[in-house]
Amino acid sequence: MWISKNSPVDWIETQISRSTQTDIASLCYFRVVFCLFTILFGWRSYTWIGTVPDAFFNPPMFSVASLFDQFPPKIFFQAVDIAIGVFTFTLLFGFLTRLSTLSLLILMIIGNTFSFSLGKIDHNALYLCVLLAMCFQNWGTMFSIDSLLRSQREIGEKEKSVDLSFLGVLISFGFFTAGFGKSLSWVDFDLTTSGFLSWFYDGYFNQGRDQLLASAVLKINSPLLLEFIDISAVIFELGVLLAILSRTGWYSWLTTACLFHLVNCLLLNIAFNANAAVYLAFVPWAQLPICRYCFIKRAKCSLVVFAALGSFLITLWLSPARIPNAGFHVLSLLGISNRLVVSCGIWVAILLIFLASFKAFVMLPTAQLPQHRFSQP
Amino acid sequence: MVKTAIRMVIAFCLIGPFLLREADRTLEPYPAVLQPSGAYKVSTKDAVKFRKKQLLAVENDGSEHEIHTDDFMGDIPSHYWSYVADSRYGLASEKERTVALGRWRLTLVTHKEASPTERKEALRWIHARLRAQGIDDAAIIRIREIDTFWDVQSGTEVKRETKEQIDVDIKK
Numbered sequence: 001m002w003i004s005k006n007s008p009v010d011w012i013e014t015q016i017s018r019s020t021q022t023d024i025a026s027l028c029y030f031r032v033v034f035c036l037f038t039i040l041f042g043w044r045s046y047t048w049i050g051t052v053p054d055a056f057f058n059p060p061m062f063s064v065a066s067l068f069d070q071f072p073p074k075i076f077f078q079a080v081d082i083a084i085g086v087f088t089f090t091l092l093f094g095f096l097t098r099l100s101t102l103s104l105l106i107l108m109i110i111g112n113t114f115s116f117s118l119g120k121i122d123h124n125a126l127y128l129c130v131l132l133a134m135c136f137q138n139w140g141t142m143f144s145i146d147s148l149l150r151s152q153r154e155i156g157e158k159e160k161s162v163d164l165s166f167l168g169v170l171i172s173f174g175f176f177t178a179g180f181g182k183s184l185s186w187v188d189f190d191l192t193t194s195g196f197l198s199w200f201y202d203g204y205f206n207q208g209r210d211q212l213l214a215s216a217v218l219k220i221n222s223p224l225l226l227e228f229i230d231i232s233a234v235i236f237e238l239g240v241l242l243a244i245l246s247r248t249g250w251y252s253w254l255t256t257a258c259l260f261h262l263v264n265c266l267l268l269n270i271a272f273n274a275n276a277a278v279y280l281a282f283v284p285w286a287q288l289p290i291c292r293y294c295f296i297k298r299a300k301c302s303l304v305v306f307a308a309l310g311s312f313l314i315t316l317w318l319s320p321a322r323i324p325n326a327g328f329h330v331l332s333l334l335g336i337s338n339r340l341v342v343s344c345g346i347w348v349a350i351l352l353i354f355l356a357s358f359k360a361f362v363m364l365p366t367a368q369l370p371q372h373r374f375s376q377p
Numbered sequence: 378m379v380k381t382a383i384r385m386v387i388a389f390c391l392i393g394p395f396l397l398r399e400a401d402r403t404l405e406p407y408p409a410v411l412q413p414s415g416a417y418k419v420s421t422k423d424a425v426k427f428r429k430k431q432l433l434a435v436e437n438d439g440s441e442h443e444i445h446t447d448d449f450m451g452d453i454p455s456h457y458w459s460y461v462a463d464s465r466y467g468l469a470s471e472k473e474r475t476v477a478l479g480r481w482r483l484t485l486v487t488h489k490e491a492s493p494t495e496r497k498e499a500l501r502w503i504h505a506r507l508r509a510q511g512i513d514d515a516a517i518i519r520i521r522e523i524d525t526f527w528d529v530q531s532g533t534e535v536k537r538e539t540k541e542q543i544d545v546d547i548k549k
Binding site: 009048051052053054055056057058060061062063064065070109112113116118119120121123125126128129166169170173174175177178179180181182184185186188191192193194195197198199201202205206207218219223226 | 384387391394395397398399403404405406407408409410411412413414415416417418419420421422425427428429430451452453454456457460461463464466467468485487488489491495496498499501502525527529532
């Protein structure tokens, strides 16, 4: 074997494993958070593809869609949408959890591959990375119908801690691909050029991204500040490769990522809500008092509440009114119709969650891991 | 041995698509763990200049009507509009592009030519979308790219220059 036990690759792997470790209870609670977040703010629908003329079909060369000559019929996408609804629901309750996770992943890849056959690939891969990583994790062990159906047994010490290094590596590599090109172009120490403004101008003048604090960017008259923004963006995006090697570094980077998205939302009007669901995988939910109350002390009651809420939201979506992303819909009924304001609210909330749980995450390996299962509250 | 094999498979699945995108953006595969790079720059010395794409319907008498792109797309998410416009709404003739990958050359079909049935369907869709905006008698869809110069201090447009204009014949 060309990689010895003490090779640098092994050392890096061990460090990443330590940095991204969480506990099984937190991961199971994350499953519920992930599903509720998806239903409220990140619902994907593909039925519209059935209405697109086949002449528009222009798939990426290396994609599943390139095996086809045209879009599949509308009924295919309706079936995909319904199946996504059903599997999101079963994942929320932890029924056939692994099958639901894998099915959602495959269905979304199929939907996306045809959606991106209009000449543009949207970069929402990190959301799917969560599903991919969870196919190899037991996030249905607790607070799930699966745990009720399985024979009762204590969770072994080894099973209590969860290694999320695969997800960590996927996130890090994703940001590396964003930062690599910028590092070659943006870090030029030339005060007469700006990379940040190239994003800003295109969005502001061409795509109507002129809300919230966007107009304030037009007033920035300091080339030094613009250069600083360019360099700090590159440091943030490439810095993840170093940050993931330490536990404090990793959680600090995730917290900074929330701030980064909040600033992007305010200045560039780019929400990237889907990434919020990704970062939440590392939050030590089981250490947070409110989660202990909901998921452990009032576990059965919470399950009933989530069941009612989930059923209601999915009924809304499947009803003739077709209301996806019920969170946005409810907030618009309350007078908050600007989705960017909602997105800023989401990023502020998640930033606060990360700040509140910082110490708990860093201390987690030495903290006493929860002993509870849903069936033994 | 298994661990090494797993490491290599993961590395290949991550790095392979990234290298393809770095070689040429049109080679970007899906699915892949790639985030948007957007490593472009603009000059901060000169006046703000940006390129804007405009969609116009030209009637038989030559009169132009600006099309509201978001409404025109109907059920299709509006951010795809400029990419669909680049393919001339599916009415372009076949277009190929050769990409060099080291010693190898790869020929890609960037736009495939629509069959007569697909063409008819696309024209039906275009006219229905135009009618929804009150444009009944369009003969041409005009895709115009304009360089706009903006004065930040006064917040006003200084001048416009048409850089490219493509007409798509949509007569039935």
